[in-house]
Amino acid sequence: KQEVTQIPAALSVPEGENLVLNCSFTDSAIYNLQWFRQDPGKGLTSLLLIQSSQREQTSGRLNASLDKSSGRSTLYIAASQPGDSATYLCAVTNSYGQNFVFGPGTRLSVLP
């Protein structure tokens, strides 16, 4: 059974720092991996989707990488801002396509 973990569970950084969030999964036979952010009491907003055949995706200050063989993905946030404060979740789909498994999330606080 697929299991997804995220390290660290919480992170607090000063504004302007570059940071890396980690996601690990136990079964490398994934279809794709998606990163989300969730603001308190709100729904999830999709940040980046990496298909299993891809190594990385970029959107603005965000860069996500995928290493299927080692079961890892990282989300790199450049020049962090207080507005980046949120919980960041990664999710993987198995080879079936739509059976998503989520990690527990990393709670990020960016201090002004």
Add this chain to the structure above:
Amino acid sequence: EAQVTQNPRYLITVTGKKLTVTCSQNMNHEYMSWYRQDPGLGLRQIYYSMNVEVTDKGDVPEGYKVSRKEKRNFPLILESPSPNQTSLYFCASSPGDFYEQYFGPGTRLTVT
């Protein structure tokens, strides 16, 4: 505006009283899913649907039913709710296997 809507947003009910949470998307997406989010357990998939009249169990389907009679709607039915179904519920939709998921705003359910 492209979106996933859920109703109601908040619901307090009593044990055993049947309820339905509606989910609708206006993006003509093939795939739809239901999740529940609980502290310490994260997001877990309840059911998903890859097309009209095609549904499948996720990781925690017990106590829930779904139906997909129309492409845009995917209601979640709790025939006999119990207190352990108190949770935050999210509906999501996606165009297909290699595409990102879009989430609704969530429904906070309390069963007393």
